[in-house]
Amino acid sequence: MKIKDLLAKETLSLSFEVFPPKTESAFDSIKHATEEIAKLNPSFMSVTYGAGGGTSKYTLDIAKNIKELYGVPTLAHLTCVSSTKQTVRERIADVKAAGIENVMALRGDIPKEMENQDRSGWAYRHAIDLIRELKEDDPDLCIGGACYPEVHPESVNQKEDLRFLKEKVDAGCDFLTTQMFFDNNLLYNFLYKIREAGITVPVIPGIMPITNAKQVERAIKLSGSFMPQRFKSLVDKFGTTPDAMKQAGIAYATDQIIDLFANGIKNVHVYSMNKPDVARKIVENLSDILGK
Numbered sequence: 648m649k650i651k652d653l654l655a656k657e658t659l660s661l662s663f664e665v666f667p668p669k670t671e672s673a674f675d676s677i678k679h680a681t682e683e684i685a686k687l688n689p690s691f692m693s694v695t696y697g698a699g700g701g702t703s704k705y706t707l708d709i710a711k712n713i714k715e716l717y718g719v720p721t722l723a724h725l726t727c728v729s730s731t732k733q734t735v736r737e738r739i740a741d742v743k744a745a746g747i748e749n750v751m752a753l754r755g756d757i758p759k760e761m762e763n764q765d766r767s768g769w770a771y772r773h774a775i776d777l778i779r780e781l782k783e784d785d786p787d788l789c790i791g792g793a794c795y796p797e798v799h800p801e802s803v804n805q806k807e808d809l810r811f812l813k814e815k816v817d818a819g820c821d822f823l824t825t826q827m828f829f830d831n832n833l834l835y836n837f838l839y840k841i842r843e844a845g846i847t848v849p850v851i852p853g854i855m856p857i858t859n860a861k862q863v864e865r866a867i868k869l870s871g872s873f874m875p876q877r878f879k880s881l882v883d884k885f886g887t888t889p890d891a892m893k894q895a896g897i898a899y900a901t902d903q904i905i906d907l908f909a910n911g912i913k914n915v916h917v918y919s920m921n922k923p924d925v926a927r928k929i930v931e932n933l934s935d936i937l938g939k
């Protein structure tokens with residue numbers, strides 16, 4: 648099923664993200680975790696893609712499993728920045744062969760060793776290059792793009808970021824998924840601005856449940872997200888007690904999701920990080936709201 652059709656439904660739903668293993672030996676445990684999450688009956692599940700290609704070969708295996716064993720629609724991520732045309736063409740053919748109907752088309756983070764290179768000769772400089780290629784190859788493919796309520800870290804300002812986002816959507820994005828954020832007001836402001844910029848596709852807010860103190864540092868480093876005082880206090884108070892931190896982090900994420908639903912959002916994407924217990928708890932917390 649295409650995600651753009653799921654998003655047109657009026658029901659409230661959650662989708663979950665998982666990431667593929669780095670090594671063959673971890674494949675079975677991650678396959679098990681993704682299957683446990685799939686049993687929660689999410690609207691869809693996304694499977695990330697290693698920008699450097701390290702875990703790329705498992706992305707489709709996991710996505711295919713979720714779809715075929717549990718009938719859950721899947722969104723396979725694909726990045727392009729450090730890839731050749733040949734590699735990307737092969738990956739697109741693999742996506743088709745796996746019967747995947749939804750692709751999250753991303754640039755990917757620029758590998759450290761490529762940061763100072765002259766980019767003029769690169770096969771792919773931005774996600775839009777990949778989106779154009781995917782659309783040309785199969786106009787029917789459902790394509791998602793990434794967006795950043797707090798501005799992409801490389802952008803000079805939000806105006807520029809939104810200008811490029813509009814171009815990216817016009818090139819063929821059917822929907823957008825946001826980077827994580829911990830203050831819903833940032834999302835509401837962002838939605839207002841993108842609508843004003845003429846971007847009308849559905850936007851899926853991405854929520855990361857923070858379940859241990861270490862994850863906070865990683866999340867800030869990765870996304871540059873603003874941490875509201877309410878969230879900082881929670882980490883200060885419970886960060887050294889793992890079970891309490893986990894409970895508080897799940898409660899915080901649940902709270903964010905309830906507020907999003909209450910303000911008209913229909914599907915929230917949860918960065919569930921291969922943690923079925925966390926995903927399950929969130930679904931349980933929202934059982935009456937989701938009608939499950």
Ligand code: FAD
Nearest residue numbers: 695696698724753754755756773774793799802808811826
């Ligand atoms: P782009 O849309 O290309 O944007 C990157 C920067 O370039 C922005 O500053 C933008 O304003 C600017 N820009 C865009 N177009 C142009 C243009 N034409 N000219 C000049 N500047 C331009 N990474 C992974 O490696 N694997 C994953 O599976 C993965 N999944 C993700 C899922 C989501 C929902 C999100 C939000 C991020 C994900 N990432 C993933 C991280 C992502 O790859 C990085 O954030 C990356 O730095 C940017 O990717 P993008 O597709 O947003 O890039």
